[in-house]
Amino acid sequence: MYKEIMPHRFKGDFSRLESKERKQIMPANYLLQKMKIKKGDTLIDFGCGIGYFSIPALDFVGEKGAVIAIDVSNEMLQELAKRVKNHKNLKIIQADTLVGLEANIILLSMVLHEITNPKKFLNNCFKSLKPNGRVIVIDWQKKDTGKMGPPFEDRLAKEDVIKLANIKYIEHHVHECVYFLEFKKD
Structure with a gap:
């Protein structure tokens, strides 16, 4: 397994991942609706943490779909597993890569x-x-957002992500602190 992840990773209290402020900035069900997930889709939630998006996404993909929750943190994945027991449509993987996986x-x-x-x-x-698959990037704006988010110097500007992807995209407005970019594979 090769290392894709930087030394800066979220380390902290799990409750920060489900705080009232975070839910206001990134309402999970609202954002999942914007993703236009269809019944039967496979969704990979890379960097899934404790399942903020993975758990509600299960309802969107339905019984014939799947959610593949990937994170490098065993601690996060253990917490996710505690929250979702015996769900046949959820696959939890500890990894830092997508090699061998395929999704809508x-x-x-x-x-x-x-x-x-x-x-x-x-x-x-x-x-x-x-x-016709899509990559969805939701991340912190490269500006001061107070105590929320990573250090300023670790953030990627939305414009830089667009250049890196170099593929057709749609931007959705979410909140002034975050951006939501949808890249579509033709």
């Missing part, structure tokens, strides 16, 4: 700024998409 949608929420080589990683994401 790959969600990179608040994680791209932690990737050592985001251009290479995005290219790997595009290779892991099914035809």
Whole structure:
């Protein structure tokens, strides 16, 4: 397994991942609706943490779909597993890569700024998409957002992500602190 993740990773209290402030900035069900997930889709939630998006996404993909929750942190994945017991449509994987996986949608929420080589990683994401698949990037704006988010110097500007991806995209407005970019594979 090669290392894609930077030394800066979220380390902290799990409750911060579900705080009232975070839910206001990034309402999970609202954002999942914006992703236009269809019943039967496979969604990879890379950097899934404790399942902020993975758990509600299960309802969107339905019984014939799947959610693949990937994180490098065993601690986070153990917490996710406690929250969702015996769900046949959820696959939990500890990894730092997408090698060998395929999906309709790959969600990179608040994680791209932690990737050592985001251009290479995005290219790997595009290779892991099914035809007409999409990569969704939700991340912190490169500006001061107070106590929320990673250090300013670790953030990726939205414009830089667009250049790195070098593929057709749609931007959705979410909140002034975060951006939501949808890259579509033709």
